[in-house]
Amino acid sequence: MVSLRFPFSFSQPSGHPPRYRNSRPCSVAKVAVVAVAAAAGATAAYASSQNPISQHPFLHNALNFLFSSANSLPLWGSLSLADSSQPVTEPRTGASFPSALGDSQKLCGVGIRKKSILGLKNIDVYAFGVYADDNDIKKLLAEKYGKFSGSELKGKKDFIEDLMENDICVTVRLQIVYGKLSIRSVRSAFEESVGSRLQKFGGSDNKELLQRFTSQFKDEYKIPRGSVIHLSRDRDHVLRTSIEGEEVGSIQSKLLCRSILDLYIGEEPFDKKAKEDVELKLASYLQK
Numbered sequence: 140m141v142s143l144r145f146p147f148s149f150s151q152p153s154g155h156p157p158r159y160r161n162s163r164p165c166s167v168a169k170v171a172v173v174a175v176a177a178a179a180g181a182t183a184a185y186a187s188s189q190n191p192i193s194q195h196p197f198l199h200n201a202l203n204f205l206f207s208s209a210n211s212l213p214l215w216g217s218l219s220l221a222d223s224s225q226p227v228t229e230p231r232t233g234a235s236f237p238s239a240l241g242d243s244q245k246l247c248g249v250g251i252r253k254k255s256i257l258g259l260k261n262i263d264v265y266a267f268g269v270y271a272d273d274n275d276i277k278k279l280l281a282e283k284y285g286k287f288s289g290s291e292l293k294g295k296k297d298f299i300e301d302l303m304e305n306d307i308c309v310t311v312r313l314q315i316v317y318g319k320l321s322i323r324s325v326r327s328a329f330e331e332s333v334g335s336r337l338q339k340f341g342g343s344d345n346k347e348l349l350q351r352f353t354s355q356f357k358d359e360y361k362i363p364r365g366s367v368i369h370l371s372r373d374r375d376h377v378l379r380t381s382i383e384g385e386e387v388g389s390i391q392s393k394l395l396c397r398s399i400l401d402l403y404i405g406e407e408p409f410d411k412k413a414k415e416d417v418e419l420k421l422a423s424y425l426q427k
């Protein structure tokens with residue numbers, strides 16, 4: 140169940156993917172924390188059975204090292220998940236994004252979704268980060284695009300087209316910035332944004348699909364500032380939505396996945412700079 144109120148926090152404890160239910164996830168992180176914790180536990184047991192430890196300087200130092208490492212377990216965990224990279228902060232909103240989700244979805248770009256209110260003012264609704272599975276990218280796109288530099292790939296329509304069409308695991312992580320979002324305004328905003336894409340890519344009769352998507356979001360949910368929402372395209376074009384790590388629904392539809400991704404990396408993205416960053420980053424993964 141999704142709790143009704145989420146705490147305010149922009150610094151999320153980890154980039155772990157949420158629990159999976161009925162969709163086939165992309166690969167899940169193998170975190171070394173358990174092994175480190177076990178080692179620290181074993182050492183603690185040894186330490187308590189031996190005395191006085193301080194008479195053995197080597198052992199003493201080794202224990203100090205292990206205990207101080209155990210104290211910084213979250214750091215070890217995040218380092219192993221994120222290939223030692225630091226989180227990225229979206230500068231305007233201060234929202235922080237882990238550099239990886241799981242062990243293979245890597246952050247490719249961050250940006251902002253704005254919305255104009257009655258043509259009078261523009262509000263920042265949420266910051267977002269786009270993640271893509273670098274193994275899928277290499278497997279499915281390297282042969283065709285590996286020879287291009289970042290600047291050559293930027294703006295290449297068929298590259299983005301292939302990214303959207305292929306079975307590549309992608310997650311868009313949203314961090315809510317606007318403090319007064321009601322579910323009603325969320326629903327009507329995505330009826331407009333996602334609805335227009337469903338029409339563009341799938342033709343006229345997509346009311347039922349939009350309805351299935353929006354009906355996942357119950358009126359009682361609250362998404363205050365700081366809430367984290369994941370929109371993930373899993374294997375076989377399953378769109379899985381989670382709020383604060385809790386899955387709220389999954390729908391298998393290539394058209395819906397494509398329409399959602401189009402908001403961020405399509406022809407008229409919410410944030411052009413974010414899309415360019417995604418293209419450049421993907422080019423670097425292709426060349427690795």
Ligand code: DAO
Pocket residue numbers: 254256264265313319320321324325328329368
């Ligand atoms: O309070 O009327 C208002 C402004 C609401 C703007 C809503 C934009 C919603 C955008 C979708 C957010 C998805 C999480």
Ligand code: DAO
Pocket residue numbers: 252322325328329332333356357360362368380382402
């Ligand atoms: O920004 O216009 C947009 C569309 C974003 C789609 C976001 C859908 C997820 C909304 C979750 C709401 C949960 C109550």
